[in-house]
Amino acid sequence: MQTGSEGEAAVKHAFVKLGWGAAAAPEFDVGTDLFLLVRDQRLFDSGRMLGAQIKTGKAFFKEPKKDSTGQTVGWWFRDNDDEHTAYWINHVLPHILVLHDPETGTSHWVGLTADTVVSTGAGVKILVPSGNTIDEDHRDALMAFAASHHRTSPWEGSAWTGAVSISTSAMLRHALLVPRLVVPRRRAEPQSLLSRRKPPPWSSKVASTNWRPIRT
Structure with missing residues (x-):
């Protein structure tokens, strides 16, 4: 816990x-350490936000990926529980994964994103590039990611595509739930709606009042 707190603070x-x-x-x-x-x-606010999940310690740097010259180009982060990855990808805010070396x-x-997550059959793995550091040189790249992956949920039309992807473990639950949400309901005919309307309380008094037109 202390190592994790140290990384989050850094x-x-x-x-x-x-x-x-x-x-x-x-x-x-529940999967977001920093907002x-x-x-x-x-220092002008862009109106964008990012979520960050932080992993700290040498244990997260034990699986490097090297290029043809033997140089480390990044490290593989593995997640055996794809629910965490689904949470990050489906979140309304774009998320970044941070590996901190104390x-x-x-x-x-x-x-x-769905493109940076690689399925392994027993979970997923994500390559964290060694060249992506949190500093002034990478401010634009961080801002570009926040802008390009900012999502809003579209409600126009008959289909909602707010859920970008659903984890395998949650597919059955969604399959059972969605039909109950989208099943059409019977609506009353306009005429029946009109017949249900009650007349205003003063209408009977007006109808029973004897009146005569004023002659000039």
């Missing part, structure tokens, strides 16, 4: 150095 500090707003969510952590307010070089004090990140 990553938060790195974003604060960029002038970004950073709020921790330790009490309600980030995205700001440009002028020995070097460096944090590496990757944007979480």
Whole structure:
């Protein structure tokens, strides 16, 4: 727990150095360690937000990926429970995964999308590039990810596509639930609706009142 807290504090500090707003969510952590307010070089709020999941320690750097020259180009992060990955990808906010090395004090990140998540058959793995660090040189890349993967749920038309992907373990539950939500309901005919309308309380008095037109 102490190592995780140290990493979260270090990553938060790195974003604060960029002038970004950073709020921790330790009490309600379900897959998001930090909520980030995205700001440009002028420290103007962009109106965008990012979620960040942080993993700290040498254990997360034990599976490097190397290029043809033997240079490390990144590290594989494995998730045997794809529900966590589905949470990050389906979240209304774009999320990044951060690997923090407490020995070097460096944090590496990757944007979480369906394209960066690789299925292994027994879970998923995600490549965190070694060149993606949290600093001024990568502010634009972080801002670009926040902007390009910002999603809103479309409600127009007859089909809702807000759920980008559904984890395998949740498919059956969704298959049983969705038909109950979208089944059409019978609606009363307009004439029957009119017949149900009660006349205003003063209508009977007006109808029973004797009146004569005024002659001039």
